[in-house]
Amino acid sequence: MQLVFASSNKNKIFELQSMLPKTITIVSLESIGCLEDIPETSETIEGNAIQKANYITEKYGCDCFADDTGLEVHSLNGAPGVYSARYAGEQRNANDNMTKLLDALLDKEDRKAQFKTVIALNLNGKQYLFTGIAGGEITLKKTGNQGFGYDPIFQPDGYQETFAELSLDIKNKISHRGKATQKLIRFLKTNK
Numbered sequence: 001m002q003l004v005f006a007s008s009n010k011n012k013i014f015e016l017q018s019m020l021p022k023t024i025t026i027v028s029l030e031s032i033g034c035l036e037d038i039p040e041t042s043e044t045i046e047g048n049a050i051q052k053a054n055y056i057t058e059k060y061g062c063d064c065f066a067d068d069t070g071l072e073v074h075s076l077n078g079a080p081g082v083y084s085a086r087y088a089g090e091q092r093n094a095n096d097n098m099t100k101l102l103d104a105l106l107d108k109e110d111r112k113a114q115f116k117t118v119i120a121l122n123l124n125g126k127q128y129l130f131t132g133i134a135g136g137e138i139t140l141k142k143t144g145n146q147g148f149g150y151d152p153i154f155q156p157d158g159y160q161e162t163f164a165e166l167s168l169d170i171k172n173k174i175s176h177r178g179k180a181t182q183k184l185i186r187f188l189k190t191n192k
Helices: 010-019 045-060 094-104 168-174 176-190
Strands: 002-005 025-027 064-073 112-123 126-138 154-156
Touching: 002 010, 010 025, 010 168, 010 176, 045 064, 045 112, 045 126, 064 094, 064 176, 112 176, 126 176, 168 176
Parallel strands: 002 025, 002 064
Antiparallel strands: 064 112, 112 126, 126 154
């Protein structure tokens, strides 16, 4: 089975393809001729995932899936949330985003946070949503060089390491994206 993944984030594509069984191949946006930025204007993580999946299905006529992820920090009332990628500005720079978040938490004792991923799958004229959540806390400083985004400052529950210090295998099992993707895979295996 081939599915278009409505993302141009090469890190996400690599991470997701490594989780999928060999029977499911991700087709890139570039492969279908989609070179434009897909709009993400919803106020919710679910809404952005749905918006991206619908954009590809409506414009290119493809079965596809799209995801959106946000980091929700308890003491910041859920921020950066839907604005996680652009938290420090439209340049979408991970280091700038982490620095801004660490600065926002300087005087906060409560560093609890969660990553939330929602995958919207458009398949055979129907839409399905899969959600994954990984709880943890924001560390005091950046540690590790694996992963991407906020991984160097997110320590998942039950671990002493950040996502950026964990192997891809472990991260894929416990992460928000991993959990949502496992739900997607189970669905695809039973609904071929």
